[in-house]
Amino acid sequence: DAGVIQSPRHEVTEMGQEVTLRCKPISGHNSLFWYRQTMMRGLELLIYFNNNVPIDDSGMPEDRFSAKMPNASFSTLKIQPSEPRDSAVYFCASSIAGGPVRNEQFFGPGTRLTVL
Amino acid sequence: TQLLEQSPQFLSIQEGENLTVYCNSSSVFSSLQWYRQEPGEGPVLLVTVVTGGEVKKLKRLTFQFGDARKDSSLHITAAQPGDTGLYLCAGVEVYRDDKIIFGKGTRLHILP
Numbered sequence: 001d002a003g004v005i006q007s008p009r010h011e012v013t014e015m016g017q018e019v020t021l022r023c024k025p026i027s028g029h030n031s032l033f034w035y036r037q038t039m040m041r042g043l044e045l046l047i048y049f050n051n052n053v054p055i056d057d058s059g060m061p062e063d064r065f066s067a068k069m070p071n072a073s074f075s076t077l078k079i080q081p082s083e084p085r086d087s088a089v090y091f092c093a094s095s096i097a098g099g100p101v102r103n104e105q106f107f108g109p110g111t112r113l114t115v116l
Numbered sequence: 117t118q119l120l121e122q123s124p125q126f127l128s129i130q131e132g133e134n135l136t137v138y139c140n141s142s143s144v145f146s147s148l149q150w151y152r153q154e155p156g157e158g159p160v161l162l163v164t165v166v167t168g169g170e171v172k173k174l175k176r177l178t179f180q181f182g183d184a185r186k187d188s189s190l191h192i193t194a195a196q197p198g199d200t201g202l203y204l205c206a207g208v209e210v211y212r213d214d215k216i217i218f219g220k221g222t223r224l225h226i227l228p
Contacts, residue, residue, distance in 0.1 A: 104149075
């Protein structure tokens with residue numbers, strides 16, 4: 001079975017450019033999470049969706065970050081304009097909210113973003 | 117303010133030794149999870165504990181949830197190089213069972 005799919009795996013861009021990260025959750029999962037991981041701050045939850053609806057975006061750093069989930073099988077995280085301090089590994093995870101193993105999240109391989 | 121504090125941050129020990137890493141908080145959690153993350157990959161769930169005082173074993177790994185559900189520990193017996201990785205604890209806040217908060221992790225390196 002395919003796990004969570006993220007693309008691209010690596011992204012290098014220049015400051016000021018728009019960056020779009022993509023995620024395909026596991027089929028049948030109805031919760032989707034976007035995280036950012038850095039050495040300094042660890043793994044931080046940015047936003048999560050239940051049934052395609054954003055539930056909590058309090059972790060989104062600033063207005064430059066936006067996330068969408070147009071359908072159950074696709075989500076995007078966009079940074080516009082990007083800044084060097086956005087450099088991090090961005091993870092997408094999905095779960096079956098309320099499932100038998102409550103809140104078990106399955107993580108994708110991550111997108112390593114470098115903003116020059 | 118970090119809600120979940122993990123210690124130590126880094127640990128390097130010889131193969132065959134035992135070790136314990138800790139996850140502490142001043143908050144109460146309805147459940148707590150431990151993940152292991154290897155370089156270039158996302159975290160993978162190892163165990164979920166939900167009852168105060170609960171102990172779970174996964175081969176050489178023993179996980180314990182504190183009686184007050186504010187802390188947890190992970191004990192590894194006879195560590196092996198394959199245990200190397202970043203160990204993350206994650207807590208589910210009471211009344212917020214669709215959101216998890218992660219600690220910064222303990223980076224473990226087992227020397228052969």
